[in-house]
Amino acid sequence: MQLAEIKSFFKEKEITVICGGWSGEREVSLRSGRKVFESLQKQGFNVRFFDLTKDNLTEIKPGFTDVAFIILHGKPGEDGTIQGMLELMGIPYTGSGVMASAIGIDKIMTKEIMKSMGISTPPYYFIPKNSNLFVESTKALERIGIPAVIKPRCEGSSLGVAIVHSIEEFNKKIREVYENFGDLYVEKFIEGKTVTCGILGTGEGSFALPILELEVVGREFYDYTAKYTKGMTNFIIPARISEKATTEYKEASLKLHRALGCRGFSRVDGIVDEKENYYILEINTLPGMTELSDLPKEAEHIGISYDEVVLYILKSAFE
DSSP states (O other): OOHHHHHHHHTTSEEEEEEEOSSTTHHHHHHHHHHHHHHHHHTTOEEEEEEEOTTTGGGOSTTSOSEEEEOOOSTTTSSSHHHHHHHHHTOOBSSOOHHHHHHHHOHHHHHHHHHHHTOOOOOEEEEOTTSOHHHHHHHHHHHHOSSEEEEESSOOTTTTOEEEOSHHHHHHHHHHHHHHHSSEEEEEOOOEEEEEEEEESSGGGOEEEEEEEEEESSSSSSOHHHHHSTTSEEEESSOSSOHHHHHHHHHHHHHHHHHHTOOSEEEEEEEEETTSOEEEEEEESSOOOSTTOHHHHHHHHTTOOHHHHHHHHHHGGGO
């Protein structure tokens, strides 16, 4: 289905942009949702805006809408929960399905899949909730060393992520993340350029966008504040990495997108070190679509407008 055909196909359908939710990424989701809503409205679609809350969740039932455009970040919109609900209601929806969403938000499962496929990812040590934190953190420290990165197992937008440079800082941060998020992992810190590669499309029709380098200003890494505060990140496109690293990173990103069965769009985040070795950190099956978001900027670089990106995502509801 070409972009012109998408407009014709969806012309008579009611499209509902579902955003908001109650995760730590609620405000970002609302910003993404509003931008998508405005794009669909401008393009002449019959569209409405739905701010999902725990109070109006029961409004999603058979006949709720013809097509759900999901732009929720974090749980329950990015982990397969809302996708499963929409499938039960018989409502077509955009983006990845239940399985790809559930795997994509689970950083440990994603890493295991990457390892099995020969995709480079930093070494890590997983610490499940209800384990003996002292024992497991000691093992993690011995295996990974300092500096290290401490991350929740299933969060987005860098929520809860911390880089630690001393044993004292390690012990403090690991307890904070453990108490606030439960399952966590300790990852080897890789010094290098922070990069990301957006993917558009589904299956064999999917393709990689140019790699974007994220140069953070005034922060140690590309955290929540840097991601969503204007002026705190310089977007460098194409990324200042070698042709070899560019090719390898794009191929690995596309391979992961297809292996998980992602639909419509995704974004693959990682690092390229000083020796031009790439490391994939994670995949986002429902990346941001705000005015500061990475994927639309990558698409724009090769002449794909924001409105056209929205059409690629809309098309995935019937792929």
